[in-house]
Amino acid sequence: MLCWLPRDLSAQTADSLSYVKGRFYAQRAEGIKTPDKLTQARGSLELGMLFLLDGAADSCLFYGLEALSLAESIGNDSIASAASQLVGNQYKLQKKFPRAHYYLNMGINYSRKTQYESLQLHALGNKSMLYSWENKPDSAIPLQLQILSVFEKQKDTLGITKVHMVLAGCYSTKKDTATARKHLELFEAGLRMKKYRAQLTCDLMIVAGIIHWELRDIAVAQDYLLKAIPIARSLDSKYMLQRAYDTLHAIEVKKKDFKQALAYLDTAYQYRDSIAGEKSIRHAQQLEIQFRTAQKDKELAENKLALKQQNLLIAILGILVLLGLIVYGYFRHKQQLLKGKLINLRQENKLGLMEAAIQGEERERGRIAKDLHDGLAGMLAAVKMHFESLQYDHPALKDSADFEQVNLLLNNASGEVRKTAHNLMPEMLTESGLYEALRKYCNSISISRFRIDYYTIGDLTRFPPNFEISVYRIVQELLHNIVKHAQATYAMVQLSQTKETLTITVEDNGVGMDGQAGGDGMGMESLRNRVAAMNGTICWEKNQRDETSVYIEFNLKIITHAGS
Structure with missing residues (x-):
């Protein structure tokens, strides 16, 4: 395994991950709505x-990190230990080893306060795995042997299997082939002894x-990896697929089958790009050059006698x-640089013009809202006051249905003018800021058949007026699109502020939009x-549910x- 995880989670299969994520999202949301930080911490930990x-x-x-913060605030050492180990393992996978050591040490310290032996073993196992990733087998082996003695007393087959797996890797790193093979045999025996869940078996x-x-058993290595790939595909586990294809690529390079190596490397990068969400720097071009060079060398060797007299000419031409x-x-590179600078300048100019147009639009909205509030709304109030005074001069009007109808229409007209002025420039935004304005807006459009939950996380501050009104309009447009196009019955708006970032999340359970569709409001591109x-x-x-x-x-x- 990449890390030591609790049994109830490491046993989950990919075909249930979407269901489990949904359940823990709901658990976390329930914790946010109530003072129960323990429920929220558990949900965040399981999601992580x-x-x-x-x-x-x-x-x-x-x-x-959210689970760790909540666990520390309520003094729950068990969740704090598990969350620290989780964060440390993620930093290990990213090869940020100093941070990984910091959080894994924190996980060990918290586990020792709990008196849960299994949690302490997990913490030591994760620390040992970190040493293994750092190519420090002499530090990893004593910890694994300490864990092994406990697992053997408990007759924990899975735990024993994992320990022999790590020890085989450590002794392989130390170039102690005999000891590595001994632990590898025990690891493989444990793998065959019991039928595990698909995700664990594949890993x-x-x-x-x-x-x-690593031990140069190339045929056996290929056999394991090729058998694991169909299982990983059925689980839709991109990380395991990327690891398998990376290793197959290295094997084919060793065999000098550069064409097959290139194919494996391309597949590995496809999965790596899918995980990272951004294009990685590809090294496939270097492998392609090696492949083409090998093909050229073969052709030159076959035609060496015929080409001998032409070597000088070929060299000069080359x-x-x-x-x-x-x-x-x-010159091509220089042209591309100039082209890129020109595109950037055009984009910056386009964005600048758009920002100016947005600010002009908001100023015009504010002017119209002020005119409606101070002008038309005031006039309607005066008309209503004079109209109502007529009933005192003409008592018969009190019983007139037409009089009541006109009075009702005046009230409705005044309300519509006030509502229009508020939508053009919300007073709450000016008085209380972005967070409260959005809360009021979400509450105003939330109804029984379309419920909106609104959450905020972090220390909430005020921003410049232009920024606040722009963010308000963006969230307003997203909710408008959900109401109009998504056929949703539920939406969630969450604002999270840290020292350096403001993050906004808007989710719904509707039919989904792809981020390209237009529409009448701002539109996705806008x-x-x-x-x-x-x-x-x-x-x-x-x-998967769109x-x-x-x-x-x-x-x-x-x-x-x-105010700054």
Whole structure:
């Protein structure tokens, strides 16, 4: 396993991950709505562990650190230990080893306060795995032997199997092949002894393949990896698939089958890109050059006698071609740089014009709202006052249905004018700020057949008026699109502020939108441009049920807080 996890979570299979995530999302949401921080902490911890298994680093760290903070606030050492280990394991996978040591040491310290032996063993196992990842087998082996003695007393087959797996890898790193093979045999015996859940079996098979590859048992390594791949595909485990194809790529390079190695590397990068959510720097070009060079060398060897007299000419032509390529590459690179600068300038100009248009639009909204409030609303109030005074001069009007109807219409007209003025420039936004204005707006449109939950996380502050009104309009437009297009019965709006970022999440249970569709309001492209003009980022995600989540993030370092 990549890390030591509780039995109830490490046993989950991928076909149940979506259901389990939904259950823990609901648990966490229930904890947020009530003072029960323990429920919220458990939900965040379980979500973080599921995202660790799914390879989603950012989500894992978010929920892990949230669970740690909540556990510390309520003094729950068990959850604090598990959350610390979770965060440490994620930093280990990212090869940020100093941070990993910090959180795993914290997990060990918290576990020793709980008197739960299993939690202490998990903490020591994770610390040992970190040493193994750092290629420090001499530090990892004593911890694993300490854990092994306890598992043997408990007759814990899975725990014993994992320990022999780690020890095989450690002794392989130390180049102690005999001892490594001894523990590898015990590891494989444990793997065959019991039928485990599909996700655990697949992970153990991949590790077995990697260890055999390190010991240069190439055929056995390939057999394990190729058998694990169909299982990983059925589980939709991108992280395990990426590890398997990376190792197969290394094996094919060793065998000098560069064409197959290139195919495996391309597949590994596809899964890595899917996990990271961004394009990785590819090394496939280097492998392709090696493949083509090998093919060329073979052709030259077969035609060596026929080409011997032409070597000088070929060399001269080769040098000329190389020089030509160098010159062409230089000017091509320079042209691309200039083109990129031109595109950036055009984009910046476009965003600047758009921001100016937005500010002008908001000023016009404010002017119209002021005119409606101070002008038309005042006139309607005066008309209503004079109209109502007529009943005192003409008592017969009190019993007139027409009089009551006209009075009702005047009341409705005054209300509509006030509502229109408020929508154009919400007073709550000016008086109480973004967070309270959005809370009031969500409450105002939440009804029985379409419920909206609104949450805030972190120390909430005020921002410049232009920024607050722009964020308000963006959330307003997203909710408008959900009401109009998504056929949803539930939506969630969450604002989370840290020292450096403001994050906005809008989720619904409707039919989903792909982030490209237009519509009559701002439209998705307009929303994307508006967020970009505010130096923010926005992305749309859909789950397997086509439910939509929108994530928006702003860098607060470049935004001056109101009053600063």
